[in-house]
Amino acid sequence: MLAAALLALGPVGAPASATEADPSGPADPFVDQFTPDPELQETPEPGHAAREVTVHEHLLWAPTSSLVKTVVVRDAPACALPEGEEGPSADGSRGVRLDGAVALGEGLEVVPVPEPTVYYADPDDLVIEFEGALDAPWGETVTITVECLTTEDSWVPVGEGSYVIPPPSDVLPFGLDFPTAVDFGPVVENGRVPLSLAELPADGPVGHPYSDLDIAQVRADLDGEPATVTGTDEDARVVFPQDAEPGLRLLTLSYDDPAYWEVTVPVINGYAAPAPAAEPPPAAEVEGDGDGVPRLEDLRTDPVTLLIALAVTTAAIGVVWLLVGFPSDVFNKSIEGNQGRIRGWWHRLRAFVTGRRGERRALLTPTAGTAFVVFWILSAALPVLLNWNPDPEARPLLDFLALLIAVFAVTVVYAWVVNARDWAWSQVPGRFEVLPAGLVIVVVCSAASAAANFEPGYFYGLIAGFAAVADRAARVDLPEAERDGFVREHEGRATRLGAFSVLALSIVCYLFWNSLSAVVEDGGAPLGVLLMEKALFTTTVLGVQTVVFGLLPMRFLDGHRLWRWGRARWALAFAPGLFVFVYLLHMHPDQVAGKTAPESLLSTAALFVGFAVLSLAVWAFFVWRARRAPADRAQPVAVGASTSAEAAVADPGPATRPDPVEADPVAPTPSQETDEPPTNTDGAAPADGQTEPAPADPEPTPPEPGSGSPDTDRADPAGTEEDESDEERPSEAHRDTTGEPDEPRITGPSADGDGDLATGPVEVAAPTATDPAPDDAVRTEERSRQD
Structure with a gap:
């Protein structure tokens, strides 16, 4: 015979609530309210009292088991699972112990409690079971105290309750039986509870034989939500809803014919239960995921x-x-x-790749x-x-x-x-x-x-x-x-x-x-x-x-x-x-x-910091590059010319462009590396402050098609190969009055050439107080839109 009593423990310092009991049926003479220990009520352990503990008590019937007591403790932090572990576990108490006592006369006699098995419905929700009858006369009240071992290795009481030892009987009172032919545990695997009426004794509860009961008349509820009962009298099961949340739940079974009958038992639905030996469901071939973006x-x-x-x-x-x-x-x-130098590097790279130095329409230049x-x-x-x-x-x-x-x-x-x-x-x-x-x-x-x-x-x-x-x-x-x-x-x-x-x-x-x-x-x-x-x-x-x-x-x-x-x-x-x-x-x-x-x-x-480091590294590189050049080979500046960084990188013309610092067998000549410097077309002398340019070649090289400057700052300095037949080209009037070509923008090709900035070593420094006034800088930058 299986008979299991569920002991519901009230919170330390608070009596168990009678409202937890089901009022739908007649009073159960074997149900007692739990009385808290007065000492625990006066000196509760801070942070360790179990909260919202429900009160339930009943017996479970099965023909192959002895008496089983079930104790439910909710929200007990002191009993929580160690970090990284899962339950339920049948290996031992895992830091939980039960003490029993019975009142005999004016004193208390200790009643040994068998080693319990602890199941975890949640990290701090416990279902504790122990088998075997306690060594106490029937009709006596046994007090059970639950203690948990804290992380400080101290035992802390989390709740206590009492129940009356029932008299020996094969006929159980109302509300204390459960029709099943197998031993029933609190953990429900795969959302199914087995039921059977075939092997139960002929005498049913309160004098009604089980033969009069039809399994189809049994109703099942899980926390008030309907559950499905399927199968036959010999092999039936309660099936939980698919959306039933895991954790500690209350399963209620009831029927009305031939007599009203109802029983409520605690079950653990899935959480931390041992994984069933079943094949995993086939995964979809492909499925979408957020990849870091919330819905x-x-x-x-x-x-x-x-x-x-x-x-x-x-x-x-x-x-x-x-x-x-x-x-x-x-x-x-x-x-x-340093646009002149950068263009020179680009031309060298292009010549190295294509093998055709100085030619704009290289074989590998795509449209x-x-x-x-x-x-x-x-x-x-x-x-x-x-x-x-x-x-x-x-x-x-x-x-x-x-x-x-x-x-x-x-x-x-x-x-x-x-x-x-x-x-x-x-x-x-x-x-x-x-x-x-x-x-x-x-x-x-x-x-x-x-x-x-x-x-x-x-x-x-x-x-x-x-x-x-x-x-x-x-x-x-x-x-x-x-x-x-x-x-x-x-x-x-x-x-x-x-x-x-x-x-x-x-x-x-x-x-x-x-x-x-x-x-x-x-x-x-x-x-x-x-x-x-x-x-x-x-x-x-x-x-x-x-x-x-x-x-x-x-x-x-x-x-x-x-x-x-x-x-x-x-x-x-x-x-x-x-x-x-x-x-x-x-x-x-x-x-x-x-x-x-x-x-x-x-x-x-960190990525934005990387942009800042890159910016400063580029500036530092050009400063270091310029300072490598010997002082006597620095680019000359005519008297009266600006000493700013913009003036330092302007194209001085072939006559004043210094020799390269290093001999480069594959480096293009100045005429190949940049466009022809500006000269006065009428042969007049240059403006004041302008270095005398060298005589122009008899047949100056015309600007390459598709190699000018664009209007935005998004361009490829290499240019894109285009037909220049119907493109508009800036006129000579757009050049500076000093004969210096406007600074080209680095936004891509336009129609008037590749720029005339110097490619030799120049002095580049960080912005200083000697730089041109903001208005001059603005005009210089605006003129740089033209090539």
């Missing part, structure tokens, strides 16, 4: 999270201003002051369309290769195709919006060209993502753009002082509109991805749906990150156009994209990437 329903919208994201965005703008803004000014001046296709494929393949995932479930081909779609979408949206805006205010169209600097940033971001294990990885999507076919500033019919401000304002507005367009594209893709990802997670989605889901996700991440990185105030990025328009305007345009970047990708790391918010933000800050 819409997982977004934190509480005020604290939003305020933290806003504060981090504000602080990040200040940090970027200091860490990237000032170093980028140094970087930009270094690039501007703009071919170059875009090559850059497009590389920009999608490099992140996949640099962040290669060897997991068999990885989908590198799907990632590659999704990146192809995302890069194309971001590039086209941004380039079309910016070019349309620039075209509208200047009436000068743009010419499509690739941006090698964009591919370099793709490599840097992908390598940083792989090294730091960023989730999601960092991407950059601007690999092409439009460069003006003519100087847009020259088309503005305004005085020079007003023209400079007008051009900067409209270039800044175009850049801002392009960035906001990409950000809007990312938000729209995020909303569509959120709806489609649920369909993909269900499994069985076709390849087209999987690709669309991945492409929407990738476009979301790529667009947000491109806006953030693309608006950094570096000369080779479009953020420089906003920076020149105004620092405050740059910050206002930079803030929306940075807020989405912080909130969406870094305020939910515990849900998507296993990191805390500070860890995620610090890893991102």
Whole structure:
């Protein structure tokens, strides 16, 4: 015979609540309320009292077992599982012990309690069982005290209760039996409890035989929610709902015919239970995942999270201003002051690759369309290769195709919006060209993502753009002082509109991805749906990150156009994209990437610090390079000429260009490395302060087609091969009155040549107080749009 009594322990210092008992049936003479120990009530152990402990008591019937007592303790921190362990366990008490006592006369007699078995329904919810009758007369009240071993190796009482030893009987009172033919334990595996009526005694509860009971009339509830009873009288089972939460639950069985009968037992549904020996369900062939981006329903919208994201965005703008803004000014001046040398290096590299020195149309120079296709494929393949995932479930081909779609979408949206805006205010169209600097940033971001294990990885999507076919500033019919401000304002507005367009594209893709990802997670989605889901996700991440990185105030990025328009305007345009970047990708790391918010933000800050270090390293390199040259071979400067860094890098003409410092057998000649220096076409003497140029060659080499300067700061210094027959070319009137060519911008090819800056050693220094006045610097920079 199996009879099991469940002892429900009230919290230390509080009596058990009578409301916990089920009032639907008649009173049970074998149910006693538990009385707390008065001493424990006076001196409870802080932090160790069990809370919200329910009161239940009943007997479980099974023909093959002896008397079983079950004690339930809830929310007992002192009894919690050690970190990293799981239950239930049949190996021992695991730091839990039971003490029994019975009142005999005026004193208490200790009653030995058999070694219990402890099952954990939650880390601090326990179900304790022990078998065998206690050595006490029937009808006597036995008090059971539960103690747990704390981490300080001290035993702490967490609750106590009492029950009455029942009289020996084969007929059990109402509400204390459970119809099952097998020994029943508290752990329910696979959500099923076995039931059987076939082997039970002929005499049923309170005089009604079990033969009169039909298993189909048994009702089952799990915490008040209906459960299913299936099978026959000989082999039946209670099936829990699929959405039943794991942990400690109360199972109630009842029927009305031939008599009202009901019993409630504690069960542990799944949590920490031994894994059943069953084959794992087949995994779907492919399924979508967030890859570091939370779903819409997982977004934190509480005020604290939003305020933290806003504060981090504000602080990040200040940090970027200091860490990237000032170093980028140094970087930009270094690039501007050494364009001649940089072009010379590029020409040497081109000559080395093609074997054709001094020729603009090299065999390996691609057209703009071919170059875009090559850059497009590389920009999608490099992140996949640099962040290669060897997991068999990885989908590198799907990632590659999704990146192809995302890069194309971001590039086209941004380039079309910016070019349309620039075209509208200047009436000068743009010419499509690739941006090698964009591919370099793709490599840097992908390598940083792989090294730091960023989730999601960092991407950059601007690999092409439009460069003006003519100087847009020259088309503005305004005085020079007003023209400079007008051009900067409209270039800044175009850049801002392009960035906001990409950000809007990312938000729209995020909303569509959120709806489609649920369909993909269900499994069985076709390849087209999987690709669309991945492409929407990738476009979301790529667009947000491109806006953030693309608006950094570096000369080779479009953020420089906003920076020149105004620092405050740059910050206002930079803030929306940075807020989405912080909130969406870094305020939910515990849900998507296993990191805390500070860890995620610090890893991102390291990338911005890397941009600052790169800027200062470029400036330091050119300073070191210039100081290597002997003082007597430094570039001469005529009397009255400016001593600023801009004047130091101006082309002095062939007559005053110093010899190369080092002999280079493959280096191009000055005429091959740069365009012809400007000379007065009428043979007149140069202006005051200008070094006397050498006589021009009888047949000067004409400028190469497609090698001029563009109107934006996004260009390939190598140029793109184009037909110059219908391009507009800046006139000689656009050159400086000193005969010095305007400084070329590094945004890509235009139609009037490759620039005339010196390629010899020059002196480059950090900005000092002797630099030209801001107005002069502005005019010099504006004239540098022409080549």
